Amino acid sequence: MATKASENERADAIRWIQAQMADYGLTMEELKAAGCFDPPPPPPPPPPVCYRNAQGMSWDGQGEMPDWLRRAVNAGQSVEFFRIG
Structure with a gap:
């Protein structure tokens, strides 16, 4: 369960993102098209042991x-x- 501090930080982050979207006129569709919600690529495999x-x-x-x-x-x-x- 999230703590009160992390809940407040999360809410602050959401408000900041909403403000940025409003300032730049961004829509969810534009963000999706730009790949913002694509899963991150898998990490590279570790180098082989030599x-x-x-x-x-x-x-x-x-x-x-x-x-x-x-x-x-x-x-x-x-x-x-x-x-x-």
């Missing part, structure tokens, strides 16, 4: 190297040792 250790910790190869892999590399292990496939 590296995994024996404990099942994984990394997709994007962004900063995770601690578990950095420690292994600093200890002399090759990154390629953990490559999958």
Whole structure:
């Protein structure tokens, strides 16, 4: 159930939208035609895992190297040792 604060915020948002529609002369039909009510696209699939250790910790190869892999590399292990496939 919504709280009183969120009910008030919701009502404020509705009033703001109504005011914007009035200011710009927008109709519901125009908003529908512009795709405003289309469902959002599905999120992209996660990137495939490229590296995994024996404990099942994984990394997709994007962004900063995770601690578990950095420690292994600093200890002399090759990154390629953990490559999958």
